[in-house]
Amino acid sequence: xxxxxxxxxxxxxxxxxxxxxxxxxxxxxxxxxxxxxxxxxxxxxxxxxxxxxxxxxxxxxxxxxxxxxxxxxxxxxxxxxxxxxxxxxxxxxxxxxxxxxxxxxxxxxxxxxxxxxxxxxxxxxxxxxxxxxxxxxxxxxxxxxxxxxxxxxxxxxxxxxxxxxxxxxxxxxxxxxxxxxxxxxxxxxxxxxxxxxxxxxxxxxxxxxxxxxxxxxxxxxxxxxxxxxxxxxxxxxxxxxxxxxxxxxxxxxxxxxxxxxxxxxxxxxxxxxxxxxxxxxxxxxxxxxxxxxxxxxxxxxxxxxxxxxxxxxxxxxxxxxxxxxxxxxxxxxxxxxxxxxxxxxxxxxxxxxxxxxxxxxxxxxxxxxxxxxxxxxxxxxxxxxxxxxxxxxxxxxxxxxxxxxxxxxxxxxxxxxxxxxxxxxxxxxxx
Numbered sequence: 001x002x003x004x005x006x007x008x009x010x011x012x013x014x015x016x017x018x019x020x021x022x023x024x025x026x027x028x029x030x031x032x033x034x035x036x037x038x039x040x041x042x043x044x045x046x047x048x049x050x051x052x053x054x055x056x057x058x059x060x061x062x063x064x065x066x067x068x069x070x071x072x073x074x075x076x077x078x079x080x081x082x083x084x085x086x087x088x089x090x091x092x093x094x095x096x097x098x099x100x101x102x103x104x105x106x107x108x109x110x111x112x113x114x115x116x117x118x119x120x121x122x123x124x125x126x127x128x129x130x131x132x133x134x135x136x137x138x139x140x141x142x143x144x145x146x147x148x149x150x151x152x153x154x155x156x157x158x159x160x161x162x163x164x165x166x167x168x169x170x171x172x173x174x175x176x177x178x179x180x181x182x183x184x185x186x187x188x189x190x191x192x193x194x195x196x197x198x199x200x201x202x203x204x205x206x207x208x209x210x211x212x213x214x215x216x217x218x219x220x221x222x223x224x225x226x227x228x229x230x231x232x233x234x235x236x237x238x239x240x241x242x243x244x245x246x247x248x249x250x251x252x253x254x255x256x257x258x259x260x261x262x263x264x265x266x267x268x269x270x271x272x273x274x275x276x277x278x279x280x281x282x283x284x285x286x287x288x289x290x291x292x293x294x295x296x297x298x299x300x301x302x303x304x305x306x307x308x309x310x311x312x313x314x315x316x317x318x319x320x321x322x323x324x325x326x327x328x329x330x331x332x333x334x335x336x337x338x339x340x341x342x343x344x345x346x347x348x349x350x351x352x353x354x355x356x357x358x359x360x361x362x363x364x365x366x367x368x369x370x371x372x373x374x375x376x377x378x379x380x381x382x383x384x385x386x387x388x389x390x391x392x393x394x395x396x397x398x399x400x401x402x403x404x405x406x407x408x409x410x411x412x413x414x415x416x417x418x419x420x421x422x423x424x425x426x427x428x429x430x431x
Contacts, residue, residue, distance in 0.1 A: 007032060007081065008057040008089070010121065011050050012099070021047050025058070025081075028126055033065065033080040034058055043086045053092035053099070053121075059085035113417060116431055120421075124261040128419060131254050132407055136201065138249035139222055139403075142242050148197040148224065153186035155179055155203060159381040166207035168217075179205035182400065184332070185385045187225040188361060191396040192388040196227045209426055213415040214300070214353060214405065218424040225361075225398030232334075232344045232360040235397045236320055239348065239356065240271045243318075250410065264412045267317055273348075274314045277323040281306055296325035304352035311351075317409075322346045331375040332368065334360040334397075344397075350409045358399030365389040 009027035016022070021036040021044070036047040050056065060081040096115050097107045099122055112119040119125060143150070156177045160167055168179040183200050190198045204221040229235065250258075251266045258264050276284070278296060285292060290305045298306065298321060310319040323342045326335060333343040345359025362368045368389055372379060379386065407419035417423040422431065 002061045002063070004059060004061055004084075005081065006057065006059045007034070009055070011052055011054045011056060013052060014050060021050075023047070023050060025056070026121075026123075028123075030077075030123060032077065034060060034083050035080055036083050036086075040084055043083060046086050046088065047083070049088070051092065051094075053095055054088060055090035055092070057087045057089055058083045109415060109417060113423060113428065114431075116422060127254065127257055127261055128407060128411060129421065131250055131258070131410060132403070132419075134250055134253050135246060135403065135406065135410075138246040139199075139242070140201070141249075142245045143197075143199040143224065146197070148199045149190070149195045151183075151186065151190055151195070151198050151200050152202060153180070153183040153200060155205070157185075159378070166209070168205050168207045181206055182221070183223050184330075184400075185382070185388075187223055187398055188332070188385075188393075188396065189388045191225055191227045191361075191363075192391070192393040194227075196394075197225070199224045211426060212300070213417070214408075216404070216416055216420060216424055217426065219402065219404055219416075219420070222401040222403055223398065225396060227394040227396045229360060229395055229397050232322075232346060232358065232397050235358050235360070235399055236273075236275075236346060239358065239399055239401075240269075240273055244268060244271060258411065262411045264410070266410060269316060269318050273318040273320055274310050274316050275320040275322055275346075276306070276310075278321060278325070278342075279323065281321055284309055294328070296328045298347075298354075300353070303349050303354060307349050307352045317351050319349050320346045321349060329359070331372040331377055332361050334362045335371070350406070353405055353409065354402075355405045355409070356399050356401045358397065360395070360397035363389060363393045363395055 007025055007027070009025045012024040012026035012031055014021065014023055019038050023034045023036070024031045025034050036044050038044050058081065060083040062079050063082055065078055065080045095118050097111065097118070099118065156170070156172060157180050158177060160178065160181065167181065170177050170179060182204060183202065187198060187200065200223045202221065203218060205218050207217060208215060226235065226238065247266065247268045251268055255266050258266055281298060281302075282292060282295065285302055285305060288305055288309065290302055292302065293299050306319060306321070307317070310316055322345070323336070324345060324347070325342055329343040329345060333345050336342045336344055343359060345357070347354050348356035362371060365386065369379065369386060372386075404416050404419045407413070408416055411419070413419055
């Protein structure tokens, strides 16, 4: 007895051969060929109406696909469904562009973002968010297995949490408030509360007038903070183990599909990751004749060249840049005892882009106040933050990771807009 099944999905494409109608039916698992013949007269007549992107539900008998009908570009498998029942769930107008990998390459990114829900119907686009789901699960699993506590910090704040960053101002009843640029203050409050190890996954808002392919005004951040560390190197070691666990999970679950759709062989990095001080990085860049805009920071072009150098010399996709000067880092970063002009912190670069910033934090109240004043911080406006350190706070440090940038590197995407479900930028508030 042949097996009957019910399938629902979108009409991906239609092909008529004589009196037989072939439909490639698409759902999130892929494509399946379904066949309509005059044998079932009413169903066949209704099938004549079907067009691309109509949503339908069918009942039919599973059969082996005839040999010689395979299309290497369309992996339809070895079976087809001979349709006996058809229900049209939703008709569709002609889409603004063809929903196929080949055709989408000819459509501008802006147009695809304007019609994002159409763009995301493509299997290779949905793969991005399947991977993101597994990635977030892997981060969370690592943290939970290692006894971290999850927090959810408020996103309304009375003052800036990061010096120098732009703020979104909102009306909060009878006064002004600001959307949080970072959970940093509250991560440190958790250390003062004795949580010891925490993580947070949540939205971040940055009113930066930037139009680069790596920036967004709203994005998801992954943050962690750890107490009783000896130096920022403890944070680096923890991130190395974290990323190996995450990328191992992704490669095991989706490595083949990533390779198939994006020609990217995902590499699980070896520990330890290479490290370079800022001074060492600048020396390498100078020898490579790469122009430097700032002596204490690295431009996007410099990030690319440093990663190319590390890949060639060390065979590694990652590199930590350490010892940033104090003028390039926030007031709460601890300063080096050996050289008070540099901070005990780092950035992590992956194949040409920064994905992490981290440091040991200054936990001593008097020194923290002194560093804040040197940065021109209004002490009174964030006195509640400084109060966290008045009643005993352990040495601690942490990091913030940009998962959208990680997705860019996992898939070798050129633009963060492709890695985001719905992008928010300076000129984009819809859909």
